[in-house]
Amino acid sequence: MRLVTLILGLAALLSLAACSGGDTGAGQQAAATPSVPVPAGKIYGAGVSSGDTTLVSALLAAPAVHLGETVRVQGPVVNVCKARGCWLELASDREQQKIMLKVNDGEIVFPPEILGETAIVEGVLEGIPLTYEEACAYLEQEATCQGETFDKTKVPAEGITFYRIKGTGAVVLASAAR
């Protein structure tokens, strides 16, 4: 009898848990204004707000202007952190350009399955100045982690300012989301 009571109590607890909604995970719909609806798709983190997206090329053409601003960009996912799923890279509308969306480890996890899909991402643009040595160390570590080849000759001797979006959410578009 006691066992039955225990099981019933736990079942009630689990049911309560299952009925309550999530707060930050995939599946949450971001707030949207009626004018420009957020496209349907799989939502990560806080998703994205409604409104126009900025071209990645426009962002990277004058990044200093947008530093600290909340930006929203769209493009095909061309790279995902395979170890922790803590970042992804979107290809720009212009060839040979890309931009990284970095999220806090564990808060949002991007699976490698979204590679090649189109995503809309949102967050605050930040610029991180790196010396040549710092850039080499960072890029080499990332390349090793991704199973890719790192070429030191492609890093400018004066170092780089690494622009990325500190992400709050993303939507991988429904037509391709699995």
Next chain:
Amino acid sequence: MSKFRSVCRFLHREFGFLAVGLTLAYAISGVAVNHVDSWNPSYEQTVDRRTIEAPGTGPTEEVAPVVIERLALAEPVRNIWRASDEDLRLIVESGTIDVNLTTGEAVAVQVAPRPLLRDVNFLHLNQGKGAWTWIADAYAVVLAILAVTGIMLVKGRRGLAGRGGVLLTLGVLLPVVYVVFAKYL
């Protein structure tokens, strides 16, 4: 006191059975995720290198079909990205293929989920969020109940007043000493 000990035994026994599944899942995932710096706990990554006849660094719309044909891929291409004048990335179902258009060297990085591990990591890292947050919280409460009731299971020399007390002290000191040395000294 014997009534209290009896309740503890009951709770420890019942919750103990209940917690077996999640404890094993979290333990397996815990070890896997603990070593994330030296391996990928959720995905198996394989790198395959080969060389094709170099297609040259022409416009992407011209070289991409040539690359695809020369690689003779068994799976469809999901997307193409020109990373640089010399580098073209093909994104396929199983991962990515980076082709150096000048040398013809192709590096395919394939990523496949690790059976079981990916799922227990999904639970342990609470990647699903939502309802699982509450279930994991409930499980944490169950673990706390197991810990507290476990102290009361045995009395006498093997209990809290004897060997059990020594082991309990060791178990509490271990994390405390580690944190003091690792963070504050």
